[in-house]
Amino acid sequence: MVWLVVGLVLFLGVHSVSIVSPQGRHALAGRLGEGGFKGLYSLLSFVGLVLMVWGYGLARQAPVVIYTPPTGLRHAALLLMVPVFVLLLAAYLPGRIQRATRHPMLLAVKLWATAHLLANGTLADVLLFGGFLAWAVADRISVKRRAAAGLLRNAPALPGSAANDAMALVAGLAIYAALAFWVHAWMFGVRPLG
Structure with a gap:
């Protein structure tokens, strides 16, 4: 630990x-x-x-078990994970998704961490995913404060496009499917859909 x-x-x-x-x-x-x-x-x-x-x-x-999540929370976790990779890709592909969420990567981290806290209840899970959730919340608050104080030095905004949104959506859902059905079990020994 x-x-x-x-x-x-x-x-x-x-x-x-x-x-x-x-x-x-x-x-x-x-x-x-x-x-x-x-x-x-x-x-x-x-x-x-x-x-x-x-x-x-x-x-x-x-493992040190803190809580045992009911099966329903594991299903909720699977649903929460659906937009995560779309949002991660949207952070680098300017479009409506990026504009609507403002900080798609931080939102993706919050959803990813929350989903894993719903599905896992060991001390290691709480430390890992709880740590990332706390960090993402703190960073989002910090970004708002820095923006209000004029302390953010943003790179020039790239033009957004519907094609970027389509790429983020299609590729993000493909990554989700690959992880849910195969890759997660191969990398971590846990089958989300098994």
Whole structure:
């Protein structure tokens, strides 16, 4: 469980620089240079991700059950997961989905984490998915505050298109189907539809 927590703290900590200090990312990039900042950010994120995955795998070998979800919640989790990959792709494919949700990636993380908390009740699940849910909520609040204070430095908006929405929808649903029917069982040993 220790490695899971260390990985979570490292991964989510790196991704929380702007939450904790709205000017923090720019100050660090100023000190390290943009390339140095991105390199350090990527390295720490990767190490955190590896430790998190490894720690979660270790924790699953001796699970500490906090709650046992009823079957109905597992079905609800499957439904909550349907838009997740559509939203993830919409974050990079400007269109109506991106405009309507404003921050599709954060919404996708919130839905993904909530779905997994509904379907899983071990301590490792609560730490992993609860941590990501708390981070996504905090980041969304932070984004609103930074935008209101004029502290967000957004890249120029790319033109949106219906084709981007169609690509996000078709590819997102295809990824969902592949994960639900095959990939999730292969990667994690759990069959969501089995």
